[in-house]
Amino acid sequence: TMRTVYLGNMAPDTQVSDILDQVRSGVIEIVRPLPEKNCIFLTFVDATAAAHFCHEFSSRPFNINGVELKIGWGKPSTLPTNIRLALQNGASRNVFLGSLDETVNEDVIREDLKRFGTVEHVRLIREKNIAFVHFLSIANAIKCVTSLPTEGEWQNRRVYYGKDRTSTPSSHHPHLQIHPNQTATLIPALTSVHGDMTIYHPHPTNNGGNGLTGVANRTIYLGNIHPDTTCEEICNVIRGGILSQIRYMVDKHIAFIAFVDPVLALHFYTQASYHGIVIKSRRLKIGWGKPSSLPGAVIQAVQNGGSRNVYLGNMDDSMTEEKLKQDFSEYGDIELVNTLKEKNCAFVNFTSIAAAMRAIEGIRTKEEYKRFRINYGKDRCGNPPRS
Known part of the structure; x- marks a missing residue:
């Protein structure tokens, strides 16, 4: 639901296209400019794309017309069902127009199509007799694609959806590579905390x-x-x-x-x-x-229910938290030891799964622990976020 990005501190003369010319993070559902408040909200189709956008500009300024924009999050929202269905059929903010003649120019297109909603960007490719028209929202584009082919001269022209230009990988990121058998969905790249280069990887x-x-x-x-x-x-x-x-x-x-x-x-x-x-x-x-x-061993452990938490069952009063900390510390750093005497069990949480793996293997060989049930417990960090 975290799909909306807030951009503030806009200069009064900033155009929507000035901003979207620098967005290459993913398909946008709707653009909501608020010029009276010097801000704009970009709602991406996918929350991943929104996070990608925020991460990209966390390491470098987002400057428009010499002014650095402020970046934050808008309110969470879910993608409307009708938009989701339309996306499955190729919908986007971009409407493709084909079979155009020389009487059609960008001004004519903008003037005619503005009845479906605010037009953000028009690009006419004269040598191919085609054009691309970006609206501020997918909903506006749907109206256009649905109605325009039934009207007058447009009945003899091609009208469908094009690719949202904000979904095109940015050319100034040479490390962005998508393997042919992988989808082009991206997540925020990871960078060194002190680094200044952003490297993108496939999902x-x-x-x-x-x-x-x-x-x-x-x-x-x-x-x-x-x-x-x-x-x-x-x-x-x-x-x-x-x-x-x-x-x-x-x-x-x-x-x-x-x-x-x-x-x-x-x-x-x-x-x-x-x-x-x-x-x-x-x-x-x-x-x-x-x-x-x-590591391969960690992957295998996780697939078999492994975690950084070691469970001990059938315990008696001889096992205190202090003794558990002392006995288990040889296998790695311990984050938390929790004993539940009323249930005759305890949990030893390590700071890594690798340490928990060593502990389970090693502690089972010790005579005083052979009478206990020893296995992986549940990592509390895997619980759903608190409301």
Whole structure:
């Protein structure tokens, strides 16, 4: 539902086309300019495209007519059913006009078609006798394509949908490559926190079919963390997807949160950017980490229910939290130990799935643990976001 991007601080003479000339993130459903408030709202068809757009301009200014625009999020919304159905039949904001004669020019097109809605952009290709007309919304284009072919001279001309120019990959990103057997859906690229280059990759779910294999966009950067914050407190605010690893650098007040599923990483980034994350009355900075891949052993563990949480059942009173921390710490950094004496069980949450894998394999060999049930528990970070 996070599909709408807000652009503010527009100069009074800014045209809608001036802005959309720089948008290459994805198909737009509707453009709502508010010149009296010096702002505009762009609602993308896909939330992924909206996040892609925001990420692209998080590392470089968005300047229009010498003025840097402010970028934020608009209100969440769902794609209307009629628009979704029309998209499945090729609809876009762009109306293609063919079989034009020399009596038709851009002014004629704009004047005639404005009755269907505000025309944002007209491009006439005289040598091919065709034109492309972008409206401010897909709904306006649908009206045009539905009605125009039934009218007068337009009955002898070709009228259908063209490709929204905002969906074309930007030419100044040479690293944007789409393999022929992959779809062109993109997600925000990951960059080094200190880098100034944006590298785009195909949607991770098209690589191997499950988003787990290959280098993908799965790591979220958190900055401005209060010095007294614990790893447990960080994990308490992460929701929406199980984590493969948490790297908390206390001395630098930053953390890197790597999700197993890159699509869920994107969802978390989008929600966190909109709502913000606050720990100990301090709002965290949110960004992207470097692209990463999951080790094969971790992928296999995840597919078999693995997580960074180790469950111990059939426990007795001899196992305290202190003893569990001491015994399990040899396998990796521990984020949280939680004992439930009334249920005779405990959970040891590591900062990585790899550490949990080592723990399960190692602890089962120890005599005093052989009488307990030991398996993977549920990563609480995979729970749905709190309302």
